[in-house]
Amino acid sequence: MLYDDPRLVALYDVLNPFASDTAFYLALAESAEHVVDLGCGTGLLACELAKRGHRVTGIDPSPQMLRVARARPEGDKVTWIEGDASALPFVGMADLLVMTGHVAQIFLDDAALLATLKAARRAIRPGGAIAFESRNPAARAWENWTRERSLSCVEAPDGRTVEVWQELHAQPDPSTTGHAAFTTYYRFTSAPEDTLSATSELRFRTLDALAGLLTDAGFARIDWSGDWDRAPVDETSRELIAVAR
Template identity: 30%
Template sequence: MTAHNNLEEYRDPINYDLEFGGETRKYQFYLEWAKASAGEALELACGTGLTTLPLAQAGIAMTGVDIASSMLAYARMKAGNLPVEFIEADARTFRSDKKFAMIYLTGNAFQAFLSDEDQAALFSTVYNHLEPGGRLIFETRNPAGTDLSDEGETIWGQFTDSDGNVVKVSGTQTYDAERSIMHWVTCRDWGDKRTESRIDCRFTTYAALTELLTGYGFRIEHQYADWDRTPFTPSSPLLISVCKKS
């Protein structure tokens, strides 16, 4: 991981939910696959439980793992008596005696694993904790369908914070082609203050990802371009992979 450890975006869990929550089609996508997998599910890099909790509310036995203690504290508060356990751990080194019918990462969390070693450790964790025939599901931005050019500060959007204020969101991007890593700086204008946070994401080509999955013991079942299950094409901005443990 990088010097700032990719955690600057996750210091304010309440406003994180307000900015990034509400992706109902995504939640439904993972719920449908959890039901089809017919067993307990594990979300790695679960954050505040934005996706974990809707599945638990639907009766899926859930475990959520994340490295950010502040995000997990908020997730536990929201969970109440739902059938979910939240564990503070690094997905690269997480160990449990449990085996899961489905393991997933969302929010493009796969791209936070910035080296070959990180990706290898992640896939080893997944393989070791899946039941025979269990599913790995995750999404990642497709470099062939993404503008990777450097950009100065541009407007990205806005959200309403926990105090009812409209927060304007903008940012910059700088791409390290040698390491296939995008450096994003997110700027938030809160009216009375302006904050910045940094995050790095690795872009893995379709061919390299396919080789990785096969090499670590996964068979690709389906690949989609969106949560409505539109078939993936080489120019799709998003790649959602549904894989089975071989």
């Protein structure tokens, strides 16, 4: 889903606050001079990295997301680029390149993800790393993408209460790789007729599938974690978190 509706962009940080994944990437970046945040969204991580003294480049295809990112505290210290991995040759060599927020799953075909990983490999200096996460298909996250299981209420920046839920349309085979399609609904309770919706499609890949793509892209070593506490991957892991060099 490309966040280009200003009302959805305004809700993005409410639904995706600073959390354990943010802390994981900040710790990973401690020794990095230049960090590239590919798919930076509203810039929460990028601006926090800049605050901590890193040189940061944030890249995202959504001008609305970048508008919010530029207005953040420390936003003037980040180089913002509207685009995708095709911009990487122009940003300078990175010590760390991150793709957070399950960005890797928006690449529905392997060729597209592989092309992005290859571009990242060329943009990372020797000794540097790429890091990203993808939902573990064995955890079957899509089973919770129903109104009954996913419904939550949040407060929008303008003070209005918003009900948010997902409805699944298609699910993947957890033993292989496949697509999940779902719609997220945003219902403003003060005006029930004012309900927004956005349909998304995500690709779920197994650890072996992701490892194969990283290897094909030229990464020789991959460290895997199954959660943000760096626990090893097992059958209960919600995430497949890769740090590859």
